[in-house]
Amino acid sequence: MARAIAVTAIRLRNAHSDCSAAIEYERAITFDRNLANAYAWLGRCKLAIGSVDEVISLVEYAIRRSPHDRNLAAWYWQVGAVHLLKARTDEAVPRFEKARSVHAGFHYIRACLAACYALNGETKRASVALGEAQRLSSRYSSSAG
Secondary structure (H helix, E strand, O other), rough: HHHHHHHHHHHHHOOOOOHHHHHHHHHHHHOOOOEEEEEEHHHHHHHHHHHHHHHHHHHHHHHHHOOOOOOOHHHHHHHHHHHHHHHHHHHHHHHHHHHHHHHHOHHHHHHHHHHHHHHHHOOOHHHHHHHHHHHHHHHOOOOOO
């Protein structure tokens, strides 16, 4: 039952209906409190709808429940993103670095690291991280050249 509800939540999330998806993830969790992915994706929905204060506890619970999950890099990114949004770069950097160590191929992790380093005045590290993000995705290319 819980997994079926979680599948409904995934469909809603993919349809960019984060509020509805969050409700379904909460329902899934009431049926099975061990669904680590449901906690993490609920956190992702909360991040998308602006309820950032709820994200960290949900995602960190998911990490504790499933410390070797294939989505671990994305989960660490979510925690880092909340810290970055709250201008806590000293807390964001270790989460993004952990995410990068789990999965080195996600461009958005490198881009967030570049932002944190730049905000901390570490321009050399920011430049390297931005270069890595640009190597992984054309999203970070500049025409200012």
